[in-house]
Amino acid sequence: MSEAIPARAPMRQPIFPKRFFMHDLLKFEKLVFACERLAERNPRAYRIRVFLLATLGFAFIASILLLSAGAGLLLFYDAFAHNHLPVIKFALFPTVIAWLLCRSLLVRIEPPQGFEITRESAPRFFSRIDEARAKLMASPIHRVVVDVGSFNVGVMQVPSFGVFGRPRNHLVIGLPFLEAVTPEELDFVLGHELGHLSGKQTRFRNWIYRIRQAWPRILEALSGGGNFMSGVFTRFLNWYAPYFNAYSFVLARANEYDADRAGAAVVGAAVGAHALLASDVFHDHLQNEFWPALFREAGADSEPPSDSFTRSLLALRRISPAEIEASMRRVLARRTSLADTHPCVADRLQALGETPRPPALLQRSAGELLLGELRESLVAEANSKWSSAIREQWSLARERHQKLAERVSEYSGSVDALDESGLLDYAALIEEAEGREQARPLVEAALSRxxxxxxxxFMRGRLRLADGDHDGVLDIERAMELSPxxxxxxxxxxxxYFLDRRDIERGLRYVETVQEADQRRSAAEAERSNVLPTDDFIDHGLGAAELERLRATLADLPVASVWLVGRRLKLSPGLANYVAVVAYARSLRPTQDQLNAILNAMPEDGFKIVTIADPKGAVTRKIAAMEGALVYGKARDFRSWSDIVRDEAANWSRRAFGSVRQHPAKAAGALAAVLLLAGYAQFRHDPRARFAYATLLIDLGAAGAAEAQLNILLGDDGGLDDNRFPDMESRARLTFAELLVSRSRDREAWAIAVPACRWRMPDALKARREALGFCSRH
Incomplete structure (x- = not known):
């Protein structure tokens, strides 16, 4: 939904590199479990390893900084002390590296934003912080910020000097959270957050906690520059981050349990358990009940309510026992995950030695008691921001609900006559219009039939999982068996579902299915979007009326000729696909509006591509040569003279001697027919003619003779050093490599193709180069 809707985002997540894929989760989980066993068996050895890993990252940064700065200074000294001025250019490289590194590390980290409160404006709130600090001997809180859009509380440490220096502690507390807990429950939460800053019995764990907080900021600063140093640190991060995260994960999670015990030391374990469960239950109720119900009002009201935040406060005070039970079931069904260092609520209650009890309805919130006169202005600001933030979603919801109402009305009075598919369609409409509970009986009715x-x-399984019912897994698995x-x-x-519950091994089976589907979809999209000479082009199949409409559109555009063909797609066989090649008059550059006009005039169904004619492009030549492809303008022959000679010679030889494969004895006659072209290539030293001769020999099956001609062409006397023939060497090398591959001489083919790996060439040649696959290995 909207950014202003209260969200409980985990504030202390694992540090993963950008290239940390799903299939690495199992390895990461095993490493975390190994660290847990090591911490239990030999705590001292485990702490030493964590300490060494924590310092390794900073040692890496410091070593690069010192080496680059030292090398730059030594080279500058040598240049000026011994008058070796040319050495200056070598000194610039390490100096620039040191400068980029310092600039990245000295980037200013913005403090958290929100409504700042002070001792003068909220003295009761600060007195609670002081009492908790005194009990825990914690570091001071330098700044308190109230965020009207967050259902969370957290401490953020912002260094005073780039990513280093003495940090200032900022306490960020969400106004929705303040209004969902009692003052005593807030004391527990304050004790929890201050416990992260306490030096009492957990100094090493808190140091690791601060290191884990600092590394994401350091890595963002170092990896976001888009320069050479970004690549260096990205590669280091891909190796370092998973290991540091796994080894410190055990301490980080233990730090959360320590913080819970610190909160319990302030107000007691029973209050702490109630605070943990109540905050999660109320947040779950807002997300799953309040917001969907509020957006259903969009069908009747054109404007979002101006008091949505106030309504959320009333909803928390009017929550029914049945709704509390449903939210408790969902909250307690969650399991501790590797996606967050925070344990699940059930594990935290067990660590405190408390059993879950349904939270009582709020009588007076912490915000009402502690914010004083500020509360009224903060609530007004929250109402205003929430209303503005959901305005766009409200308009979309209104359109959707109006369409839903029309469709629901179509089913009124005829539900009993619906078949299984009709009941399911109606259930989907009711779910979106009224909620899950109202849709469930319709789904059960469809399954009873x-x-x-x-x-x-599938729908029943999805609804069950949304309510925390594990039986939904069986429903979805059965649906997957019955329907592809x-x-x-x-x-x-x-x-x-399984990854959220830390069942990595079972979840990864489904991740592989998702990844395979994504890969198939990406491959199909790439096939649709790229037009290659090797594509299977077919007749467009348009009727006279459709062609006349297309020609009427083209008549108003500055185009000279247009060719239109269909295309068979291997990965999307049921999708109609059209490719139009447009040749503009007088070499004009087309505008986007003109191209859109051509697209709109093409058949409505299927996938459409419009490409500009390229006289040297293999796609243009192939399409323009197809019979019936020209739909507008005059026909044009885009072949070069060497292609024309080759094609005509090949056609003539086939007509004269038949198929070489069927009549191998006639191959000698076919070769004799091209002796004139061979002599021209030999004595005129024209590389185009020699290349045409070589390709003709390949077509006729004379691979040995073709190899000899290509060797001459790529030699010193081949004439390719003349700039009059751009791309000729690329074509020759790729053709030669393809010939050698067909003869199972891959090593020689690799040596021929590799020099062309970094050359610029047309898209058709690039496709041939990628098809060989040598450059990726190079």
């Missing part, structure tokens, strides 16, 4: 109806099983269409969406839901 046909127990193996895959779409109904359910496999990808089912795998996405189950992968998220």
């Amino acid at each position: 046909q127990p193996d109806h895959a779409p109904s099983l 269409d359910a496999r990808e969406p089912g795998a996405r839901i189950l992968a998220s």
Whole structure:
């Protein structure tokens, strides 16, 4: 939904590099478990390893900085002390590296934003902080900020000098959170956050906690520059981050338990357990009940309510026991995950030695008691920001609900006559319009008629998982067995479900299914979007009326000729695909509006591509040569003279001697027919003619003779050193490499193709180069 809607985002997540893929999670989990066992068996050895890893990252940065700065200073000294001025250019490189590194590390880190409160404006709030600090001997809080859009509390340390220096401690507390807990429960939360800053019995853990907080900022500063140093640190991060994260993860999670015990030391374990469960239950109720119900009002009201925040406060005070029980079931069903160092609520309650009890309804919130006169202005600001933030979503929800109302009205009075698919469609509409509970009976009715109806099983499983019911897994797995269409969406839901519950091994099975589907989709999209000479072009199949409409549009545009063909797609066989090649008059550059006009005039169904004619491009030549492809303007022959000679000679030889494969004895006659072209290539030293001769020999099956001609062409006397023939050497090398590959001489082919790996060449030649695959290995 909106950014102003209260969200409980984890504030202390693992540090993963950008290239940390899903299949690495199992390895990461095993490493975390190994660290847990090491910490239990030999705590001292475990702490030493964590300390060494924590310092390794800073040692890496310091070593690069000292080496580059030292090398630059030595080279400058040598240049000026011994009058070796040319050495200056070598001194610039390490100096620039040191400068880039210092600039990245000295980047200013912005403090958290929000409504800042002071001792003068909220004395009761600060007195609670002082009492908790005194009990825990914690570091001071330098600044307190109230965020009207966050259902969370956290301490953020902002260094005073770049990413280093003495940090200032900023306490960020969400106004929705303040209004959802009692003053005593807030004391526990304050004790928890101050426990991260306390030096009492947990000094080493808190140091690691601060290191984990600092590294994301350092890595963002070092990796976001887009320069040479960004690449160096990215490669280091890909190796370092998973190991440091796994080794420090155990301490970080233990630090959360320590922080809970610090909070319990302030107000007691019973209050702490109530605070943990109540905050999560109320947040779950807002996300799953309040916001969907509020947005359903968009069907009747054109404007979002101006008091949405106030309504959320009333909803927390009017929550029914049944709703509390449903939210508790979802909250307690969550399991501790590797995605966050915070344990799940059930584990935190167990660590405190408390059993879960339903939270009582709020009578007076911490915000009402501690904010004083500020509360009224903060609530007004929250109402204003929430209303502005959800305005766009409200408009979309209004349009959606109006369409839903029309569709729901179509089913009124005829529900009993619906079949299984009709009931399921109606259930989907009711779910979106009124909620899950109202849709569930319709899904059950559909399954009572046909127990193996895959779409109904899938929807029931999805609804069950949304309510924390594990039986939903069985429904979705059964739907995936019955219907191939359910496999990808089912795998996405189950992968998220199991990974959230730390069942990595089972979740990764579904992750692989999702990744395979994504790869197939990406490959199909690449096939649709790229037009290659090797594509299977076919007749466009348009009727006279469609062609006339297209020609009427083209008549108003400055185009000389247009060719239109269809295309068979291997990865999307059922999708119609059209390719139009447009030759503009007088070499004009087309505008986007003109290209859009051509696209709109093409058939409405299917995927459409418009490309500009390239006289040297293989795609243009192939399409322009197809019979029936020209739909507008005059025909043009885009072939070069050497291509024309080659094609005509090949056609003549086939007509004269038939198929070489069927009549190998006639191959000698075919070769004799091109002796005139061979003599021209030999005595005129024209590389184009020699290349045409070589390709003709390949077409006729004379691979040995073709290899000899290509060797001459790529030699010193081949004439390719003349700039009059751009791309000729690229074509010759790729053709030669393809010939050698067909003869199982890959090593020689690699030596021929590698020099062309970094050359600029047309897209058609690039496609041939990539198809060989030598450059990726080079």
